[in-house]
Amino acid sequence: MKEIVIISGKGGTGKTSLTASFAYLAQDCVIADCDVDAADLHLLAAPKVLHEEAFHGGVKAAIDSTKCTQCGKCTEACRYGAISDDFVVDPLSCEGCSVCFHVCPSEAVILEESLNGRWFISESRFGPMVHAELRPGEENSGKLVALVRNQAKVLTGKSGKTLVLVDGAPGVGCPVISSVTGADHVVVVTEPTLSGMHDMKRALELVQGFNIPASVIINKYDIAPEMGQRIQQWCLEKQTPVLGLIPYDAAVTKAMVHGRCVVEFENGEVSEAIKRIWENLISQTTS
Amino acid sequence: MVIAVASGKGGTGKTTVATSLASVLGPAGQLLDCDVEEPNCHIFMNPELHTSVTVNLPVPVVDMSRCSRCGTCGDVCRFSAILLIGDEVMTFPEMCHGCGGCTLLCPEDAITEGVRALGVLESGFAGPVEFVHGRLRVGEAMSPPLIKEVKKRIKPEKTTIIDAPPGASCPVIATVKGADFIILVTEPTPFGLHDLRIAVEAVSALGVPMGVILNRADIGTRDVQHYCDEQGLPLLMEIPHDRTIAEGYARGELLVHAAPRYRERFVDLLNGIRDLAFQPNDRPIEATS
Numbered sequence: 303m304k305e306i307v308i309i310s311g312k313g314g315t316g317k318t319s320l321t322a323s324f325a326y327l328a329q330d331c332v333i334a335d336c337d338v339d340a341a342d343l344h345l346l347a348a349p350k351v352l353h354e355e356a357f358h359g360g361v362k363a364a365i366d367s368t369k370c371t372q373c374g375k376c377t378e379a380c381r382y383g384a385i386s387d388d389f390v391v392d393p394l395s396c397e398g399c400s401v402c403f404h405v406c407p408s409e410a411v412i413l414e415e416s417l418n419g420r421w422f423i424s425e426s427r428f429g430p431m432v433h434a435e436l437r438p439g440e441e442n443s444g445k446l447v448a449l450v451r452n453q454a455k456v457l458t459g460k461s462g463k464t465l466v467l468v469d470g471a472p473g474v475g476c477p478v479i480s481s482v483t484g485a486d487h488v489v490v491v492t493e494p495t496l497s498g499m500h501d502m503k504r505a506l507e508l509v510q511g512f513n514i515p516a517s518v519i520i521n522k523y524d525i526a527p528e529m530g531q532r533i534q535q536w537c538l539e540k541q542t543p544v545l546g547l548i549p550y551d552a553a554v555t556k557a558m559v560h561g562r563c564v565v566e567f568e569n570g571e572v573s574e575a576i577k578r579i580w581e582n583l584i585s586q587t588t589s
Numbered sequence: 590m591v592i593a594v595a596s597g598k599g600g601t602g603k604t605t606v607a608t609s610l611a612s613v614l615g616p617a618g619q620l621l622d623c624d625v626e627e628p629n630c631h632i633f634m635n636p637e638l639h640t641s642v643t644v645n646l647p648v649p650v651v652d653m654s655r656c657s658r659c660g661t662c663g664d665v666c667r668f669s670a671i672l673l674i675g676d677e678v679m680t681f682p683e684m685c686h687g688c689g690g691c692t693l694l695c696p697e698d699a700i701t702e703g704v705r706a707l708g709v710l711e712s713g714f715a716g717p718v719e720f721v722h723g724r725l726r727v728g729e730a731m732s733p734p735l736i737k738e739v740k741k742r743i744k745p746e747k748t749t750i751i752d753a754p755p756g757a758s759c760p761v762i763a764t765v766k767g768a769d770f771i772i773l774v775t776e777p778t779p780f781g782l783h784d785l786r787i788a789v790e791a792v793s794a795l796g797v798p799m800g801v802i803l804n805r806a807d808i809g810t811r812d813v814q815h816y817c818d819e820q821g822l823p824l825l826m827e828i829p830h831d832r833t834i835a836e837g838y839a840r841g842e843l844l845v846h847a848a849p850r851y852r853e854r855f856v857d858l859l860n861g862i863r864d865l866a867f868q869p870n871d872r873p874i875e876a877t878s
Contacts, residue, residue, distance in 0.1 A: 311627055313599010313755040318780065339758035340597055340784040360667060381689055394762055394794065399688030400667050438791030441759040444730060472599040472755050473626035476730040496841040497604065501627040507727045525832075526839030555808050558779055 303458055304587055305451075305466040307336075307485040309509075311501030313472035315493045316521040319554055320576065321469040322346040322563035325428035327580045331465035333426065334454035335433040336447045336481040338419065339440075343469045346563050349424030349431045357434065357449065359418040359442025360398035363391045369410035376402035376411065394439060418442045421450055423457060430457050444480035447471075451481070472501075474508045482509055487587045488516045489545070494523055494530035502533070506542060516542060517586055519579055523547040543586060546579035548572055591749045592862060593768035595792065597784030599755035602774045602804035602828070607752035608633040609844045613855045615717045619747040622722035623736045623764040624754040625708060631722060632841045634715035641711045644723065644738045645704035646687040646731065651678045655699035662691035662700060687734065707735045712742065719747065733763040740767070748859070757784070757791035765792055770866040771799040772825065777809035782816060789820065798865050805830040823865065826858055 308324075310317045321343060325333045335343040363384070365376070370389050377385045380402055384395035391402075393416075403411040418441065421434035432454040434446050454466050470481040482488050488509045492502040502518065509516045518537050523530045530547065537544050549571055557567035565573045594607040608630055611620035622630040631638075649662070649671055660673040670685035671678065682705050692700045708725040723739040725732050732754070743749050753764040765771050773788055775781040785801070792799065801817050806827035817824045828834070828844075828851075837847025845852045 310599075312629075313596075314601060339756040340599075340787055342598070342780040342783055345779045345783060379689070379693060381687065394766065397686055397688060398667055399686060399690055400665065401688050401690040401693065404665055404690065404694055436758055438757045438787050439759070439762045439794060443758050473624075474727055475626045475725060475732045475760065477758075478626075479728070479730050493839075495839040496632045497627075497629040497838075500629060500632060504627060504727055511728055525835050529839050552808065555778055559810055561779070 303455065303464055303466065304486045305455070305468060306487045306489065306583070306587060307468040307470050307482050308489045308491060309470035309478055309481065309505055310472055310491045311474065311505035312492065312498050315491045315498060316554070317491050318342045318346070318469055319558065319563060320491055320519065320521070321467055322428070323565040323576045324580055325467050326563050326566050327577060328465060328467065330429065330463055331467050332430045332432070332454050332458045332461065332463055333428055334431070334450050334466060334468045336450055336468050336477065337471040338434045338436040338443050338446045338450065338477060339471065341433055341435060344433055346558065346561060347426035347428050347431055348561065349422070349426040349433065351422045351424045353423040355421055356417055357419045357421050357446050358415045359445045360416055361400065361413040362393050362396045362398055362416045363400065363402050364412045364414055365389050365391055366410045366412055369408050371408050373407065375405045375407065379405045419446055421446065421453070423453065430461055432457060444476040447477045447480040474504050478508065482514060483512055485514055488514050489519060489583065490516060491519045491521055492533060493521050494526040494533060496529065499529065499533050499536070517583070518542055518544045519546060519548065520544065521548045522550040524549045545582045545586065546575055548575045548579070590770070590863065590866060591743060591751065591768045592770045592772060593751040593753050593765040594772045594774060595753035595761055595765055595788060596755050596774045597757055597788030598775060598781050601776045601781060602802070603755070604629045604633065604752055605804070605838060605844050606772060606774050606802055607750050609851065609855045610750045610859060611718050612843050612845050613852055613859065614748050614750070617748055619719040619744055619749045620715070620721070620752070621739050621742065621749060622752045623739050624752050625723035625725040625732050625735045625739070626754060628722045628724055630752050631720070633843050634718065634720055636713045636715035636720035638711040638713040640713065641709050644707045644710050644735050646685065646707050646734055647689060647702040648682040648685040648687065648705045649680050649691050649700045650703040651680060652699045652701065653678065655697045657697050659696060661694055661696060665690045665694050683730070686731070707731060710735070710738055719744070732760045736760060736763045757787045761788070761791060765797065766795060768797055770862050771797050772802055773799060774802045774804055775813060776805045777803060777811065777813045781809070782812050785813065785816070789822070798867070800825040800862070800865060802826045802828065804828045825861065826854065
C-alpha cells in the first residue's frame with residue numbers, strides 16, 4: 303500500500319483541484335481529505351456518506367457557580383486566560399488542560415468532553431473516501447487528521463486497493479505535520495510567486511526533516527515564467543524532482559463550478575499537463 | 590482600531606489586502622503578520638527588522654532525585670507529554686501544551702520548567718509602517734502561543750492590521766479574537782464560498798462586525814454575492830482578475846504599487862470600516878504616499 307500526500311505550504315495553489323484530478327486518473331484508490339478545517343475535496347468528489355462518527359478531541363472546563371467560592375485559584379493557575387474575573391470559562395480560550403479542575407478546592411470545575419467535529423466514510427465519484435469536518439473554530443485538528451489517515455489506510459486494506467491519495471492542509475503546523483508523518487511520498491504544489499516559493503521551501507524543509515521523499519509541481523506556471531524558472535533552479539540544486547508545470551487556465555475554475563475536476567471536463571493543455579505529471583508521480587513512487 | 594484580515598480558503602488574497610491597507614495607512618498604521626506558519630507580508634513590505642526574539646513554551650523538566658514515582662504528573666497531563674513508566678518519568682516535550690499542570694501539582698516539587706522554542710518574533714519598520722511578524726519553527730505544531738505573542742505588540746494609538754492564517758480552526762480564532770473588525774477575503778468559486786461559510790461560522794461567536802472582500806471577482810459565479818446578501822454581510826470591495834495585479838503579486842509587489850488606482854479605494858475602505866466598526870471617534874484616514 304502506498305500513501306501519497308499532497309500539500310502546498312501556501313494556500314490556493316491548487317492542491318485540492320489537483321488531488322481530484324489525480325483521483326480521477328488513478329481510477330482505483332482511496333482518497334482522504336485531511337484539510338479538516340476547510341475541507342473542499344467533497345465539492346468535486348460528491349461523496350455519499352456510508353458511516354459517520356463524532357470526533358471528541360479533548361475536554362473543556364466549565365464552572366458550577368453554585369459550588370464556586372470565587373477563591374481565584376483557577377484564574378491564577380490558568381495560563382490561557384480562559385477564566386473571566388467572574389469565573390466563567392471562555393470555551394474558545396480553554397485548552398482543555400484540566401489544571402483548574404485539579405486546583406479547585408470546592409469541586410466546582412466540571413470537565414466536559416468537547417465535540418470537535420465529525421468524520422465520515424463515503425463512496426465518492428472517485429472511489430472510497432474518508433473525510434471530516436472540524437467544527438468551525440475548534441482545535442485538535444492534528445488528532446482528527448491522524449484519525450482520517452488511519453481510517454483511510456484501514457479502508458484501503460479492506461477494499462484490496464493499493465493507493466491512498468491524501469489532500470493536506472496549507473501551512474506547516476499541526477494538521478500538516480499530522481498529514482505527512484510516515485507517508486510514502488509528499489507532493490508540494492506551488493505557484494510561480496515569491497510567496498509560493500517561500501512557503502514551498504518551508505513545506506519541503508518540514509517533509510525532508512521527516513526523511514520523506516518529496517517532489518514539486520508548479521501550477522499556473524505562465525503567470526510569471528521567470529519566477530517558475532527560479533523555483534525549478536532551486537529544486538534542481540536541492541535535488542528535489544519537479545514533476546511538471548501546469549499553465550493557468552480558466553477551465554479549472556469552470557470545471558469546479560460544474561463540480562468536476564479539470565481532466566474530466568476538457569482535453570486542453572492543462573489536462574494534458576496533469577496527465578503527464580500523474581504518470582511521472584507514479585513512476586517516482588514506484589521506483 | 591484593530592482590523593483582522595482572514596479568509597477560510599487559502600490563497601484568496603489576505604496578504605494582498607493586509608499589506609495594501611498597511612501601506613495606505615503609513616505612519617498611522619501597524620502591520621502584524623499572524624500567519625506564523627507561512628508569513629508572507631515581509632515579501633511585499635520589505636521591512637527592516639531590527640529585533641528578533643525567540644518565543645518559547647514552558648515544558649517540564651523532572652528532577653528524578655526528588656521524584657517519589659507517585660505518577661500524579663502523568664495522571665493530570667491531558668496531552669500525553671509526561672508519563673511514569675516503570676521507575677522512570679518520561680517527558681515528550683513536543684506533545685506539551687505548556688499548561689504547567691504537572692509542575693504545579695507534583696507533590697514533591699520535583700518538576701521545574703525548561704523551554705521548547707516555538708519560533709521567532711521579529712519586528713521593525715517597513716518605511717513608516719511599524720511591522721511585526723512571527724515565524725513558526727519548521728517542525729513545530731503549535732502556533733497559537735506564538736500568535737498571541739505577536740498580538741501583544743498591538744499599539745492602541747495605531748490602526749493595526751493583522752494578517753490571519755487561512756482556515757477556520759484555533760489559530761484563526763487566536764488571531765482575530767479582540768479585533769474591532771474582521772475582513773474576510775474570498776473568491777467567487779465553490780471552494781471560496783464553502784470556506785467563507787465556515788470562516789463566518791467560526792468567527793461569528795466572537796460578535797465582531799465583519800465584511801467581505803471578493804478577489805478575482807469575475808472568475809466564477811455570483812453565489813458569494815448572494816450569500817453575503819442573505820447573511821447581511823457587507824461586500825466591502827471587489828477586485829477583478831487582472832494579469833497586471835497577478836504579475837505584480839508574483840514579483841512581491843504591493844497591489845497599491847502594481848495598480849496605483851487602488852490606493853484611493855483602500856483609503857475609502859478604511860474609512861468605511863471605521864464606521865462599520867463603530868469607531869466614529871477615530872480620525873478619518875488620509876492617503877499617504
